Amino acid sequence: MNTIITLMLKDWYVLKSKSGLTLFLIVFFAVFAGLQGGFLYTAMCTMMMVMLTITTFAYDQSDGWEAYVSALPVSRKAVVQSKYLFGLLTVLVSVVLVLVFSLVFRGFQVDVLLNALQLQISIGIFFLSLNYPLILKFGFEKSRVWYILVTFLIVGAGSALSSIASQTGFQNNSLVSVFMVILVVALLVVSYFISLGILKRKEFIEI
Amino acid sequence: MGQAIICKGLKKQLGNFTLDYPVFTVAEGTVHGLIGANGSGKTTTLKLLLGLLRQDAGDVAVLGSTNIGVDDQARNSIGFMVDGAGIPSMLNPIELGRLFQSLYTYWDASYYQQLLMQFHLDSKKPYRKCSRGMKVKIQLALALSHNAKLLILDEPTSGLDPVSRDEIITLLSRYSEDENHTILISSHITSDLEKLCDYVTFLEDGKIRLSSEKDELLERYRLIQIPSTRIADVEPNTIKGRRDGQFQSEFLMRTEEVPPFGEAQRVTLEQIIIMLSVGGDWS
Secondary structure, X not given: OXXXXXXXXXXXXXXXXXXXXXXXXXXXXXXXXXXXOOHHHHHHHHHXXXXXXXXXXXHHHHHOHHHHHHHOOOOHHHHHHHHXXXXXXXXXXXXXXXXXXXXXXXXXXXXXXXXXXXHHHHHXXXXXXXXXXXXXXXXXXXXXXXXXXXXXXXXXXXHHHHHHHHHOOOOOHHHHHXXXXXXXXXXXHHHHHHHHHHHHHOOOOOO | OOEEEXXXXXXXXXXXXXXXXXXXXXXXXXXXXXXXXXXXXXXXXXXXXXXXXXXXXXXXXXXXXXXXXXXXXXXXXXXXXXXXXXXXOOOOHHHHHHHHHXXXXXXXXXXXXXXXXXXXXXXXXXXXXXXXXHHHHHXXXXXXXXXXXXXXXXXXXXXXXXXXXXXXXXXXXXXXXXXXXXXXXXXXXXHHHHHHOOEEEEEXXXXXXXXXXXXHHHHHEEEEEEEHHXXXXXXXXXEEEEEEOOOEEEEEEEHHHOOOOOEEEEOOHHHHHHHXXXXXXXX
8 A cells, every 4th residue: 555655646746737727726626616506617617627637647657757667666456556546536636626616606505415425536547447458458649549449438328328218208317316426436446357468468668 | 696687599480580589588787788780580589478478388487487578576576678568658756656566566656756867867757748858767767666577678779968978877787786687688888788697698690690699799809900011911710700801801800810921900799790790700
């Protein structure tokens, strides 16, 4: 566990010197999410937070750290675990930020808070679960093309399902919310094991 | 004396390049230099030894571990510096020290501090803002501060000024004085290897052309200057390498085969490599 915390500390060191504007925007979106609620600001707050962790992959690959850390007395499993934990931690921070500003500006409204929570967890975990294995497999640059393709397929499948649900008259929103959270958590677990497999097999030919 | 590194029947294919070593060993307590042109297989060898690449065939044992890629314990005893495998560029030496202290079991924080001071490194300057020489020194300080038994270094002195090179060679010499310490170092700068190494291995196109004790190798060959008029008197089979000038030729020959009419000179590692590499006879 100490190793995982150390690797997360490394990611924090990497981010703290270069993420002033992004951190400002995250707080900005959290404030507006707290003031107005709604999908856009809440989702943007979480997405920008997860983007920060994706930035650490870019630095790792351009610095050669992915190779370097693989030659340190650190297991590749710990490297993957640290990335996922750091990602989840950033989702959690975005949830706390929106929660705090919502409480400050609009008081305690259970349905508003639960909606924001469900939205942030779903979007945050979906975003990181999709990106991490793609970046590990294809590198930061190439992964963006794959990300667009995979997102298109998943969103397409989601739209199709929602269309089928509306045609069949299915309108239980709370059930859909629970289903969404279960789906993204399952996606997270699958994503973690795929990333682990990729990094364990990885050879550093062109480092 | 045991072996810190043993490779047997090692093969690795990377595109059109094939690394193929029947046997390659590095004895414990020695400094072993890897010499070869770009693309000869030096970095590939070092990556295989660090577990950054997996061999297609053969056995690799590093400090007794036959699977270094998953053996964290063995990697605890290795310090390294490999081209392209870099430390996080945003971090400064203080932050790097904090990280490595948690990652290595036997981290010596005071020695790390001492090295930073000795190298006149700014502890708060991010790695990315450091010069090439400073970056090498930070990497060496990290590699040397956890009581490593084996150092694997890829071109540590490349691109450095003579003073920095000498500083690093001196530091490595001091490290190698301990008989439990082993260094495998690759370099283009043969004069550095000549100062530092006990053994040298020449690589060419992924093959080991020559592996020998350095002093024995330097005694094995002589450089002979022969006037053009006497070239016909030299037995062709004794010429291991040659460089022809307008009025005289330089031949690389085994010491015992030097003809009486030639002017024999001691050779440097660089002269041996150059003359053997350009159509020379490696036997």
